[in-house]
Amino acid sequence: MGGPAVWQRGIRTVVLGAVLVILAGCGSQTAGTTPEATGAATSTAWTLASPSRIAGVRTADGGRSLVVDADVPDGAHDCVRGLRGELETVAHGTVYVMVTFETRSLDRDSGCTGTRRAEAVVKLGEPLRSHRVMVNNLDVYTPTGATPPALRQCGENGCDPTPPRCTPSSYQQAVNDTDVPEHTGSEERGCDDTWLVLDLSTRTGPVCGDTGDGCPNSGVSQRWFYRAETSGWRPVATNGEAGCVGIREVLPELPVRLCASLPRLDRS
Template sequence: MGVFGAALVFLVGCGSRTVGTATGVEATGAAAEGGATGGAVAAPAWTLSAPIRIDGVRTTDGGRSLVVGAEVPDGPVDVDCVRDLRGALDTVEHGTVYVSVTYESRSQDREAGCTGTRRVEAKVDLGEPLGSRRVMVNSWNVYTPAGATPPALRPCDENGCDPTPPRCTPSSYRQAVDDTDIPKHTNWDERGCDETWLVLDLSTRMGPACGDAGDGCASGSITQRWFYRAEPSGWQAVAMNGEAGCTGIREVLPELPEHLCASLPRLGRG
């Protein structure tokens, strides 16, 4: 990581430093404490801060610049909660572009009303096309062009920046489940797999959490059958069907091999 990235982590982790007051001049001595001025209280200091959250990175200018979306403090229209938003290139090392996004804020001034949030964008000039390199923002959030739809970059998640190649293995199935729009803690049963196609039955528990048998609590599960196609970024969900055999699914996916659907049982509620 670059020098600035390390400094920013230290800054955020150990408390923001004072940059100045709302007038740009630091209050000092008794005036700052309200002693010599008859009890006057200095305006809350502007402090250097990092965004509350990074919520997207995309390329622009033919890949020579980045636009970083960020969540920052916000308040009433007549109150300045954020100033001097900056995006900067830190360094480039080992195939990763390190950038920083900072701003000055009086977000600790609760009385001023800086209690909300808003989305802003900071531009970072790279000087050359990003290419296939990854982007790390503020030494924490990592994005990659691999498997993304330009100009957006793809956030690296628990599966890392490099998706597991679509294979007929448990780890590859897990990634397929994680990338499917279903509730967490869903179980799967593999119903068929080859180098191009994958069939999974995904079961999600429904109803109350029951205790001992016989307590009168009824719960069950809902099972859905998903069909996936192998893509460079991993298994991609392309269809759902709960009918027995190839009924229905071959109308949607005529290229699906018959041996992957011929023996499929009809799904019912568990």
Template sequence: MAVLGATWVLLAGCGSTPADAGQEPAGVAPSATTAPAWTLAAPIRIDGVRTTDGGRSLVVDAEVPDGARDCVRSLRGELDTVEHGTVYVKVTYETPSLDRASGCTDTQQVTATVQLREPLGSRKVMVNSMDVYTPVGAEHSPVLRQCGENGCDPTPPQCTSSSYRQAVNDTDIPEHTSWEERGCDDTWLVLDLSTRMGPACGDPGDGCPSSSVAQRWFYQAEPSGWQPAATNGDAGCTGIHKILPELPEHLCASLPQLARR
């Protein structure tokens, strides 16, 4: 939705009405002018966070609007609070990009610096109450590591329900997908995933038809959790061993054929 800027109207002086009332004074445009309104906003996306000055400052890389005219002003990085081992920061700026007439339809990369009261140390950083970063486990220090859906310290892969949920969350499949374990050990996990398709339905038996699409995923254990390695719906080991020859026989020998759709 476009945000209209303030409209300034030139008014005639008070007192008696001049003889040429109704006519525009000389030099005044016959129509009011408009200008895009500047609005406080947060970055479109946070691209990374790194420390500088011995950890006493944070540099936040962000994506903001851009265009033929000025699209960003008053870019600021501020320390909000520090609590429970997390440093909360805010990155804001003013922009007219909500008004299509502003021409701010492109994007640009900017950096905002946040001064800390003391070195970051091992604490996490949360930007605008959304993106979380941590120096722990960062491979390219001083660039911080971005945390995922499973937090900054995901549970090591295990043959447990919570660990299976992490595997499903890290798989490129629709939400509300259920799973059935087909095999698990310290290195490999096999799950059959079923996603309900069709019209939105209520309780079973309400007469609303539905169907499910099933896929079989094979996961390999990594330090960050179960990582998708391959998918194959064939019975037994023949099909999956063409893709993952290292998969142990005991995890695929009894696999049933998935229904083909």
């Protein structure tokens, strides 16, 4: 009896194989597509990648999880699969996480030339508390000074900026926190425990070499007023008039001694 049973299974295997071959042959004739188009959409290799930008991090599940907002490839076809956030380690007060996915975007023919926002969830196992979070060994976030559930991204001055001081390093931190181009220079015009006045200047115009090469030099100047906060100097107003004209209408609490001798700002 063992022989016929084996033989019957053999027939079923052959028949099933033939059916699969027939279906495989018919599958390439899907209405509305061509073999070339179908091949282009499916033959592109999937590659492991990381987000082009981390847009933000926030806590969830009572601080036991992180939600990472990430920019990932997008296009007409499937461009991302397997998006995942993983906890790598916790060391020295920092939670290290990695966000990765697979994508076809490295092949321009895939059509994955755009971006979209996606969420990756990272399970921590225990509340984040005061730990910092480093994503993909690059972006650092902290709950200190943030509005829950969002975390605050640490900037050029680190996660714990120095308190405001009347020192060159503190002035540079103020410039870094002001919406001005990189390589902007500063000149201190007045400072006390509460207020700081800086003249900021930025070179503009065509890209040129050293002075004297025939390229015209020009610049844009602004006068910024800062108020001291626990996290550093915060820019609150700008004004280029001489003395206290105009600025005390905006900042009536600004001491006269810090603006009385200010020269009119040269904007050339």
